[in-house]
Amino acid sequence: MRPAAIIALFALVWLAVSGSFTVPNLLLGIAAGALSLALIRGHVRPDGRRIRPLKVLSLLVLFLRELALSAFKVALLVASPKMALKPGIFAFPLTVDRDFEIALLANLITLTPGTLSVDVSEDRKVLYVHALDCSDPAGMRRAIAGGFERKIMEAFR
Known part of the structure; x- marks a missing residue:
């Protein structure tokens, strides 16, 4: 059935x-x-x-959750008397390949407190990310790949 006919049927109902x-x-x-x-x-x-609008909504919910959690973690790090930070830059291998997806991922990372997207490699295969606490770069890679990157691919592919 054509979309216009389905919409007309929905409108009649x-x-x-x-x-x-x-x-x-x-x-x-x-x-x-x-x-x-x-x-x-x-x-x-x-x-x-x-x-996929529902997947975009799911991405937004994930971002808001990560925003709140990261803001809390950064506040705890900054408020602690010892401030045991290990800042650093790590390379994140990209699965997303379109400019829009890469830019969205980089912006979501940058908007999350404690992380900052620094650069994308010339071949658009690696995103370099600065983290306020880079004590576990492998864990951060897994978190980004299983979180923001996976949700972006679900929403826009």
Whole structure:
């Protein structure tokens, strides 16, 4: 079934359920039908990749959670009297390959307290990340790969 027909069907169901057959309510039904279809199917980009709105929302939730946790950890590090920090830069091998995905990952890392994206290699295979506490770079690589990078690939592929 074509998307326009599905949206029209959703709009008709909306009119029947709401019991109000007005033009504004019809427009609301069309908008709700289009949004429902977008959430179910996702958007297909010209390069054949999809944008999945629910996965984008999942990425946003992950970012907000990491933002809160990292802010708390940085506050504890800074407030501790000894401040046992081991700052450093580590190389993160990229699985994402498109400029948009790399830029999004770099920005999410930079916006998370305690980390900063420094540079991307010429071949776009490695992202260099500065961490306030780089005592476990392998663990940080795993966390980024299993968190932000995985969610980006789920949302935009």
